[in-house]
Amino acid sequence: MRWYWIDRFLEFESGSHAVAVKNVTLAEEHLHDHFPGSPLMPNSLVIEGFAQLGGILVGEHIGFTGNMILAKVPKAQFHFSPRPGDSLTYRGQIEYVKEDGALVSGQSHCGDELQAEVEVFFANVLETERTRRLFSKEELLAMMKLLGVYEVGRTSAGEKLVPPNFGELPDPMDTAGRG
Amino acid sequence: MPDKEEIFSKVQEILCDALGVDEDEVVPEATLTDDLGAESIDFLDIVFRLEKSFDIKIPRGELFPDNVLSDERYVKDGQITPEGLQELRARMPYADVDKLEANPDIKEMSQVFTVDMICRFIEGKVGVEN
Numbered sequence: 001m002r003w004y005w006i007d008r009f010l011e012f013e014s015g016s017h018a019v020a021v022k023n024v025t026l027a028e029e030h031l032h033d034h035f036p037g038s039p040l041m042p043n044s045l046v047i048e049g050f051a052q053l054g055g056i057l058v059g060e061h062i063g064f065t066g067n068m069i070l071a072k073v074p075k076a077q078f079h080f081s082p083r084p085g086d087s088l089t090y091r092g093q094i095e096y097v098k099e100d101g102a103l104v105s106g107q108s109h110c111g112d113e114l115q116a117e118v119e120v121f122f123a124n125v126l127e128t129e130r131t132r133r134l135f136s137k138e139e140l141l142a143m144m145k146l147l148g149v150y151e152v153g154r155t156s157a158g159e160k161l162v163p164p165n166f167g168e169l170p171d172p173m174d175t176a177g178r179g
Numbered sequence: 180m181p182d183k184e185e186i187f188s189k190v191q192e193i194l195c196d197a198l199g200v201d202e203d204e205v206v207p208e209a210t211l212t213d214d215l216g217a218e219s220i221d222f223l224d225i226v227f228r229l230e231k232s233f234d235i236k237i238p239r240g241e242l243f244p245d246n247v248l249s250d251e252r253y254v255k256d257g258q259i260t261p262e263g264l265q266e267l268r269a270r271m272p273y274a275d276v277d278k279l280e281a282n283p284d285i286k287e288m289s290q291v292f293t294v295d296m297i298c299r300f301i302e303g304k305v306g307v308e309n
Contacts, residue, residue: 072224074196074197074224100239121224
């Protein structure tokens with residue numbers, strides 16, 4: 001089992017924006033300790049959800065090249081903590097993508113209620129043996145397939161997004177989110 | 180074309196967003212690292228936000244020419260050499276490099292990176308006359 005903080009993509013437009021859902025459930029063990037008798041989803045995990053949404057959005061846009069790593073959270077404002085039974089909708093959009101990095105901004109809603117406003121900044125770190133192992137294009141593609149990106153994805157021209165062929169992919173439940 | 184006041188206002192907003200500081204902290208003389216708490220990754224973020232906000236291109240190393248300070252010709256034993264100061268003046272005409280004359284310690288370079296320096300850089304890029 002790996003570290004996923006979004007459940008499924010609902011919208012995905014290449015190079016522009018994405019919408020994903022995160023369902024909060026009492027089956028998540030950490031909620032039993034955070035806090036005993038009063039389970040609340042840690043807001044740091046909302047940030048991680050945006051990091052995953054943004055990382056996928058940016059990684060796909062730059063053609064699965066580079067190593068966009070979460071480097072900074074310029075903004076994180078939370079209006080309440082989600083509880084089990086809440087369904088969070090994360091909307092993220094690319095503010096800019098450059099060779100060296102990228103910024104994605106977004107909001108989390110629970111129903112009509114604004115739950116969080118987040119910005120995540122990614123730095124494109126040089127490929128080394130270590131960073132390659134942390135994040136390969138095959139792992140990214142496997143994550144995207146698992147999370148339904150290609151079921152809803154569109155290109156910037158409005159055409160259906162088609163996954164690239166990277167050959168055999170790793171099991172995303174074993175590899176995604178490593179590190 | 181934005182005037183100086185508009186440029187400062189936009190720069191102030193960018194630094195508030197990028198560094199999570201309050202508007203009243205972003206005064207012209209404030210230094211990015213010592214006063215506003217910027218770290219190395221923030222410089223990249225600031226450059227990107229400036230590009231987007233002012234619709235300009237800022238090539239790598241143009242605003243913050245870090246490669247000068249990693250050049251052995253320009254820094255010896257932690258001190259910026261006279262040639263180094265000259266190079267900084269040439270590369271950063273928008274910065275007050277003269278303040279390094281009295282103490283050219285490389286650590287003092289952070290004193291050059293001020294809010295005003297960014298405003299002057301942008302004024303040069305968008306063509307505001309000084």
